[in-house]
Every structure is written in structure tokens, then in C-alpha cells.
Amino acid sequence: xxxxxxxxxxxxxxxxxxxxxxxxxxxxxxxxxxxxxxxxxxxxxxxxxxxxxxxxxxxxxxxxxxxxxxxxxxxxxxxxxxxxxxxxxxxxxxxxxxxxxxxxxxxxxxxxxxxxxxxxxxxx
Numbered sequence: 001x002x003x004x005x006x007x008x009x010x011x012x013x014x015x016x017x018x019x020x021x022x023x024x025x026x027x028x029x030x031x032x033x034x035x036x037x038x039x040x041x042x043x044x045x046x047x048x049x050x051x052x053x054x055x056x057x058x059x060x061x062x063x064x065x066x067x068x069x070x071x072x073x074x075x076x077x078x079x080x081x082x083x084x085x086x087x088x089x090x091x092x093x094x095x096x097x098x099x100x101x102x103x104x105x106x107x108x109x110x111x112x113x114x115x116x117x118x119x120x121x122x123x124x
Contacts, residue, residue, distance in 0.1 A: 007099030009058040010049040017049065020058050025094040025103040027073030032106050034085060038066040039097035044090075062097025063090040066112065076106045084112040 004021040011018045027033050045061045047053040066086040069079050079085065087109040089095035095104035 005100040007060045007096075008062075009060045009098070010055065011058045013052045014050060017061070018058070020060075022060060022093060022099060024101055027071050027076075027103050029073055030075045030105055030107075031073040031103055032069050032076055032079050032085075032109065033071040033101055033103045034065060034067040034087075034109070035070045035101055036065055036067045036097060036099060040064050060093050060096040060098055062099075063088055065089060065097040065102060067102075069109075070101070072106075079106055079109060079111070085109040086112055 003024055005024050007020055007022045008017050009020045009022075011020070025033070039062045041061075042063060044053070044063065048055050048059060048061060064086075065088075066084070069081050069083045069085060072079060072081060087104065089097065089102060089104045089108055091104075095102045095108075
């Protein structure tokens with residue numbers, strides 16, 4: 001696996017978002033790595049991009065995530081590679097949503113209902 005991956009970040013106040021490369025973080029004790037498949041913008045993204053709220057540049061945006069577990073750290077008990085999950089993460093660059101992979105504590109994720117996954121596959 002590559003040691004970096006693409007992310008969308010704000011790089012300066014009132015500037016367009018940019019595609020940047022960020023480190024791909026190996027999960028530590030109790031953490032999982034998720035391949036992001038869905039995210040949504042929130043008002044906080046606007047405040048960070050246009051107002052510089054709690055930002056150090058470059059700053060990866062996004063808190064809401066859904067995706068697939070691709071790696072687990074030692075001590076992870078509830079989640080397995082291949083699980084579809086959703087979560088809310090905001091504490092550091094490695095767990096923000098606007099990037100290909102995020103790494104965060106297992107307890108921040110819930111499993112997506114298998115019926116939802118099946119319905120999505122049927123819908124195409």
C-alpha cells in the first residue's frame with residue numbers, strides 16, 4: 001500500500017480547495033483504517049474553509065464518513081476487514097473524511113446494516 005494518498009484540503013483562507021497528498025497511517029492499538037466511500041459537507045466545513053475556524057493549513061475537511069474497513073490494529077474486537085461502517089471523526093488530520101483513507105479508534109464506528117448494503121447492491 002502507498003505511504004500517501006489523496007485528500008481534499010483547505011490551504012489558505014478564502015482560497016479554493018486543493019487536492020493534496022497526506023500520509024497513509026497504519027492503525028495503532030484499537031484503531032481501524034477505513035477506505036472512505038461516502039462523506040457529506042457540514043456547516044463546520046464552511047467555517048473551516050471560509051473562516052479558518054480551528055485550522056492549521058493544509059487542513060483536510062470532513063467529519064462524517066462511511067466506508068469499508070481495510071486494516072485493523074491490535075486489540076480491535078468488534079470490526080473486521082471488509083465490514084461496512086459509518087462514523088463521525090474530527091480530532092486530527094488522519095481521521096477527517098475528505099480523503100481516500102482514514103484511521104481512527106474502533107469505538108467511533110458503527111456497522112452499516114446488512115439489509116442496507118443488500119438493497120444498495122440490488123439498486124445497482
